[in-house]
Amino acid sequence: MDAKALWQRYQDWLYFHEGLGLYLDISRMRFDDAFVESLQPKFDKAFADMAELEKGAIANPDENRMVGHYWLRNPDLAPTPELTQEIVQTLEQIEAFAEKVHTGAIHPPKSSRFTDIISIGIGGSALGPQFVAEALAPDFPPLKIHFIDNSDPAGIDRVLSQLQNHLSSTLVLVISKSGGTPEPRNGMIEVKKAYAGQNLEFAKYAVAITGADSNLDKVAKSENWLARFSMYDWVGGRTSEMSSVGLVPAALQGIDVRAMLDGAKEMDDATRVANLKNNPAALLALAWYFSGNGKGEKDMVVLPYKDSLLLFSRYLQQLVMESLGKEKDLDGKTVYQGIAVYGNKGSTDQHAYVQQLREGVPNFFATLIEVLEDRQGKSIEVDPGVTSGDYLSGFLLGTRQALYENNRDSITVSIPQVNARTVGALIALYERAVGLYASLVNVNAYHQPGVEAGKKAAAVILDLQKRVLEVLQKEQKALSITEVADKAGVADEVEAVYKILRHLHANNRGVVLTGDLAKPGSLTVSLG
Numbered sequence: 001m002d003a004k005a006l007w008q009r010y011q012d013w014l015y016f017h018e019g020l021g022l023y024l025d026i027s028r029m030r031f032d033d034a035f036v037e038s039l040q041p042k043f044d045k046a047f048a049d050m051a052e053l054e055k056g057a058i059a060n061p062d063e064n065r066m067v068g069h070y071w072l073r074n075p076d077l078a079p080t081p082e083l084t085q086e087i088v089q090t091l092e093q094i095e096a097f098a099e100k101v102h103t104g105a106i107h108p109p110k111s112s113r114f115t116d117i118i119s120i121g122i123g124g125s126a127l128g129p130q131f132v133a134e135a136l137a138p139d140f141p142p143l144k145i146h147f148i149d150n151s152d153p154a155g156i157d158r159v160l161s162q163l164q165n166h167l168s169s170t171l172v173l174v175i176s177k178s179g180g181t182p183e184p185r186n187g188m189i190e191v192k193k194a195y196a197g198q199n200l201e202f203a204k205y206a207v208a209i210t211g212a213d214s215n216l217d218k219v220a221k222s223e224n225w226l227a228r229f230s231m232y233d234w235v236g237g238r239t240s241e242m243s244s245v246g247l248v249p250a251a252l253q254g255i256d257v258r259a260m261l262d263g264a265k266e267m268d269d270a271t272r273v274a275n276l277k278n279n280p281a282a283l284l285a286l287a288w289y290f291s292g293n294g295k296g297e298k299d300m301v302v303l304p305y306k307d308s309l310l311l312f313s314r315y316l317q318q319l320v321m322e323s324l325g326k327e328k329d330l331d332g333k334t335v336y337q338g339i340a341v342y343g344n345k346g347s348t349d350q351h352a353y354v355q356q357l358r359e360g361v362p363n364f365f366a367t368l369i370e371v372l373e374d375r376q377g378k379s380i381e382v383d384p385g386v387t388s389g390d391y392l393s394g395f396l397l398g399t400r401q402a403l404y405e406n407n408r409d410s411i412t413v414s415i416p417q418v419n420a421r422t423v424g425a426l427i428a429l430y431e432r433a434v435g436l437y438a439s440l441v442n443v444n445a446y447h448q449p450g451v452e453a454g455k456k457a458a459a460v461i462l463d464l465q466k467r468v469l470e471v472l473q474k475e476q477k478a479l480s481i482t483e484v485a486d487k488a489g490v491a492d493e494v495e496a497v498y499k500i501l502r503h504l505h506a507n508n509r510g511v512v513l514t515g516d517l518a519k520p521g522s523l524t525v526s527l528g
């Protein structure tokens with residue numbers, strides 16, 4: 001296409017949301033009108049599915065659940081007055097709690113103010129709060145947030161050692177929708193121990209954000225924790241940023257949660273429009289479908305050209321991949337769906353993997369996130385008439401152009417600045433795009449059977465460890481790895497047995513491996 005035709009295509013396909021000042025440009029995706037027409041029936045169905053979902057249909061049939069994250073930013077849409085009231089009241093409770101913490105009306109036993117937060121959670125109970133903190137927390141927040149999002153002992157130690165002199169003024173948020181996920185449970189137990197080590201009564205510092213009557217809720221209730229906020233079963237983990245999961249940490253950090261909800265609501269209104277060209281989420285879904293042939297054949301590379309949006313790509317990775325990455329479609333047919341998402345930030349990645357994007361295997365499409373405002377206030381010139389922001393903008397435009405010239409497609413999303421409204425809008429835009437795309441490819445976007453399978457597999461290994469230790473205790477003599485596996489009744493699992501023993505050995509857990517480490521089959525193991 002010549003420059004004039006491209007300029008025309010740009011204008012033909014440009015979507016602009018006036019209230020949010022948000023642009024979406026899919027002109028550099030090479031679909032044609034016939035393709036768009038061919039998808040129209042699928043879109044008609046996707047819009048109808050979405051309307052049903054918003055009305056409270058069981059949109060997650062496997063878990064027999066409604067999917068209601070849209071009601072969080074427009075409670076009047078909730079299917080019953082009780083739900084509407086609950087959403088409104090929870091928001092008020094969150095704001096009142098944050099206000100009391102900020103003024104010191106709620107304070108720790110040995111200090112007049114809380115100064116820090118440890119947020120313990122994983123997946124959707126961490127990624128949204130992390131993204132929003134990075135994007136929106138003020139430079140000097142009323143409370144500084146720290147995250148524990150793994151069962152990594154060294155990672156937990158790092159957070160605790162940074163806070164060792166401030167634990168007495170650190171609030172702990174334990175966030176888990178199910179209240180039974182092992183990683184946050186482990187994090188909570190370790191953090192609790194650290195508080196006990198400083199003679200601090202954990203319950204006076206701890207806040208639970210979890211489903212009513214979950215294990216976590218029961219613990220928090222019986223130990224009389226400082227506060228409990230409930231998480232609804234009709235909000236999925238990866239779409240929970242605008243529920244108490246995201247709003248409690250955001251409000252505590254002084255982020256304008258109402259503005260975030262407003263931005264999301266405005267975007268929801270725009271993405272509810274049952275007209276492809278006037279609906280930015282539908283345009284995104286169209287572009288994804290085109291690029292990957294409706295089968296995820298191309299990866300989505302997300303490049304936000306703004307440091308504060310660094311974690312957007314990681315946030316989207318869960319939202320897109322956990323929602324769309326499914327073996328079976330809604331009719332039970334094996335489809336292996338999904339779209340792989342990765343990314344970091346532009347223009348930094350120019351000096352990392354963009355080399356491959358520009359010249360290497362063309363198995364992706366890029367999404368460039370542009371922020372029109374360079375910084376708050378004036379910029380100095382780094383060259384005559386040129387600012388750092390001009391460079392960043394130039395790198396973005398240059399990358400988009402170079403990719404296109406080498407037959408690599410891209411989408412550009414532009415927002416006026418990074419603020420609570422635009423961040424809320426971005427989250428809502430992608431939530432809806434994922435929902436629509438899921439309808440186009442006929443998968444359930446709201447369950448995660450693969451993750452459950454992974455959790456079960458980990459439990460099997462922990463059970464194996466128990467049996468292996470029992471054998472060693474009973475035998476009280478050196479054994480080969482094969483003998484341990486045989487005696488534990490798991491001859492088929494000899495390799496897993498070896499790895500468990502190696503891990504215990506490496507951590508001085510009373511297991512000693514003797515022999516040539518390069519030849520695992522020759523090792524003997526004993527308790528030492």
Ligand SMILES: O=P(O)(O)OC[C@H]1O[C@](O)(CO)[C@@H](O)[C@@H]1O
Nearest residue numbers: 123124125176177178181237451
């Ligand atoms: O909030 P929970 O129940 O601890 O779950 C954490 C995460 O685990 C998953 O269920 C599976 O990874 C995610 O969907 C969820 O965000």
